[in-house]
Amino acid sequence: METDRDLLPEGLEDRLPPAAAAAAQVTRAVLDVLGLHGYDRVQPPMIEFERSLASRMAGIRARKMFRFVDPASLRTLALRSDMTPQLGRIASTSLAGTARPLRLCYAGPVVTIKGDGLDPTRERLQLGAELIGNDNLAAASEIVAVAIEALSAAGAKDLTVDFTMPDLVDLLSANALPLDGDKCEPVRRELDAKDAGGLVAAGGDAYLPLLSAIGPFYAAIEKLAAFDASGALASRIAALRVIAARLGGKARLTLDPSERHGFEYQSWFGFTIYADGLPGLLGRGGSYTINSNSAARADEPAIGFSLYPDALIDALAASEPARDALFLPLGHDTDHAARLRAIGWRTVAALGDGCDAKALGCTHRLEDGEAVKL
Structure with missing residues (x-):
């Protein structure tokens, strides 16, 4: 008899309430900051041809990626382990004619075959920004400052930036x-x-x-x-x-200055970001070169950062106080409930006589048009 059909593979896990809400909050805060600094969001697919992912930047290791054969094209596909090469592809193809410097940002999951060191996690949320077409001092200064601002807006405290020369x-x-x-x-x-x-x-x-x-x-x-x-x-x-x-x-x-771990494709400048009280790193960035993979187009300098906020998300979820929720009994005034939601109330409507307000996580009950604390 099969007893483990509902187990997840090692290194993968569901993100449950309230962690899923914290993840959305962190993602929104980071992308809002990036948008205000002129970074436009792109959404590349989870899966690409392995050859494209592995050839866009020097140092990308295909062996870290899940790979399989596409039944349609019979070519090898790969699940992305890093979104940066995908932005390099976009910059070199679809946005090749866009004015430089090109500012792009992104958010999404990445997956690796095995975890990093003692951390077994194989799927992580990656948020980031890439400034393409320039890797000079002004670009480096902007990228580090924006990364710090984005993490601070997301709730990270007491940040440390460790510089290196890859x-x-x-x-x-x-x-x-x-x-x-x-x-x-x-x-x-x-x-x-x-x-x-x-x-x-x-x-x-x-x-x-x-x-x-x-x-x-x-x-x-x-x-x-x-x-x-x-x-x-x-x-x-x-x-x-x-x-x-x-x-x-x-x-x-x-x-x-001599730190190389995690800087497989960075060149003259790199940095890692940590926060007090959170395990591991929160982000990493630096300068690199995007391979055009075309004789007609030159390779391109770029500089950017990737944030891995899972530890921050877990900490925020653990410290987040329970939200008030208003129980709406059967037969309630739906227009009045809509007005309450408009001013910030979170409502939970009864769907039958057996619905229990406290069991459903409610802190208040709607009675005679008023929110009464349970």
């Missing part, structure tokens, strides 16, 4: 601190792991000072500047200082 090893190894080609990846890996011994064993002795240029932003950026005797990082350091100054104390700032 292509740091590539930049330094090209000239200032040369590495043999086969040593670049091990050095990146050990810097990511913050393993001094492993870094030395990988041939990255000269990169050891980077492990101390980590922490509160202003102290760490000074250490990074002192390390950069060749000046190879001078423009990046100056840019980060400007971005930090423009945030004006809206979030705590930290620096981890």
